[in-house]
Amino acid sequence: MVYIGRLSIRESFNLYKKHLQRGKASFYEAIGFDIVMGKREGVWIWSLDGRRFFDAHCNGGVYNLGHRNPLLIKTLIAALEELDIGNHHLISEHRAILAEKLARLFPGELNRVMYSVGGGEAVDFAIKLARGYTRKKKIIYARGGYHGTTGLAIVAGDDYYKKPFEPLAPGFIQVEHGVIDDFRKVVDEDTAAVLLETIPATLGMKTPPMEYYKEIREICDKYGCLLILDEIQTGLARTGKLWGFQHYDVVPDIVVIGKGLSGGLYPITATIYRDDLEEFIEKHPFTHISTFGGSELGTVVAERVVDIVSSKSFLEHVNIISGKIWSLLENLASDYDDIIEETRGKGLFIGIKTKSKGLGPLLSLSLIHNGILAVFANNDKSVVQFLPPLITREEHLEYLEDRINSALSMVRENRSMEKIILEMIP
Ligand SMILES: Cc1ncc(COP(=O)(O)O)c(C=O)c1O
Incomplete structure (x- = not known):
């Protein structure tokens, strides 16, 4: 191996503490979370010392x-023969x-795309577009949601992520996710947008009631x-459907996608928006710029990703395996009802909610410790996010x-540790 194993786990941690995030490395050390990613293949990753983990x-x-x-690697290598970032x-x-x-895979008038590099940047664009197009100010967002740490996305997050960086952009109002009355109380004629994760991950896959988005849609339409x-x-x-919102039989105005679009090989994210919102961008075509957003290498990998995940047989597979x-x-x-x-959640977007x-x-x-990588949800630590x-x-x-x-x-055997670990989390 050429790139894996140039350092040991200890050396990686030490350099991290010296030149990268000391707090993060020290915390991981303290709780014994001592994985440094080495070999990786399919559903597995190996730590540098050879321990193998199923990546959930x-x-x-x-x-x-x-x-x-392998298919995505082949695509990227072929693309590297001809392309660069563009x-x-x-x-x-x-x-x-x-x-x-992408436009073909979204319903309704969702046929416009803006590319970005990361998710936060793509969410920032969604907020800018909503404010620019509607000429309204208010952005409603959910408690416990997470949309990134960039300039506007961060404001739509919890205090933990944003408080130290005040003053932040004004006009953001927080409500309870899934509670329609909370939304009803704050939405008005000056509301540009409501920004929600369809099912909030950092809040531990707390799944909103079926009628929630239909009601949100109606109220949004009423207030523009x-x-x-x-x-x-x-x-x-x-979630077992191409887009999570398809479970709720609703069509949003703007959708942000990222993470898996990269195929794990080349960063790319996208904001997909309603055709008529283009009116704003058309008038201000050079106001939103991203040097690396939609890099041509990334688009080629993403094309392949989208082909795979949108196929009928792939979706069938996700539903069969998620059922199991x-x-x-x-x-x-039910065997561990003293713990769970x-x-x-839905499909392979699963939250295991524990009792505390x-x-x-x-x-x-x-x-x-038992060879499965899965972490707790930061905004509801009682939940372990399980994403095979x-x-x-x-x-x-x-x-x-x-x-x-x-x-x-x-x-069960080490239950007394729960308080100690909780106190160690920064
Ligand atoms: C739901 C959601 N939105 C936005 C983001 C931010 O994405 P990025 O880290 O690529 O900026 C994340 C990242 O974890 C996320 O889970």
Whole structure:
């Protein structure tokens, strides 16, 4: 191996503490979360010391198609023979082809695309577009939601992420996710948009009631406010449908996608918006710029990703395997009903809700100890986010069942640790 193993785990941690984020590395050390990613292939990653983990974290969906998916690698290598990042000043054949493909996969008038590099940047654009188009100020967002740490996306997050950086952009109002009356109380004629994760990941996959988005849609239409759905985690087949909002029979005005669009190989994100919103961008064509947004190498990989995840057989596979994983988890939940409160979410977008805030981190660490990478949700620490790669197959289920079972029994034996771990989280 040329690139893997140039440092040991210890050396990596030490350099991290010296030149990167000391707080993060020290915290990981303190709780024994000592993984440094080495080899990676399909559903597996290996730490530099050879320990193997089933990746049920997937970097929030980046590895939907597994690590180093052979088809995507082939695509990227072929693209590298001809392309580079491209020049964002110029019209690009490759950006156009991907945009057309994306437009075909979205319902209604969602046929315009703006590319970015990261999710936060793509959310920032969605907010800018909503304000620019509507000429209104208010942005309504949800408690416990997460949309990134860039200039506007950060304001639509919880205090933990934004308080130290005040003053922030004004006009943002927080409501409870899934509670329509809360939204009703604050929406008005000056509301530019409501920005929500379709199912909020950082809040532990708290799944809104079926009628929620229909009501939101009606209220938005009444006040001329736009519905922005952040599908950075829920999009691209993660929930068993191509887009998470399809579970709710609603069509948003703006959708943000990212993570898995990259195929885990080349960063690219996109904001997809309603055709008539282009009126604003048409008048201000050079106001939103991103040098690397929609890099041509990224668009070629993303094209392939989109082809794969939108195929009927792939979606069928996700639904079959998720059905099996749900029943496996529900059986374990009933065996460990002193630890697990419920499993929630949709498709392979799963939250394992434990009985207390300390049990989430304890279960995460126990899973890691048992060869499964899964982490607790930062805005509801009682939940472990469980995101197996969408390419998980039947042959992996026995491993998952066996290891989750061991992890839960480890939690049961070490329950007294829950308070200690919770106190250690910065
Ligand atoms: C739902 C959601 N929105 C936005 C973001 C921000 O994306 P990025 O880290 O690429 O800026 C994330 C990242 O975790 C996310 O999960």
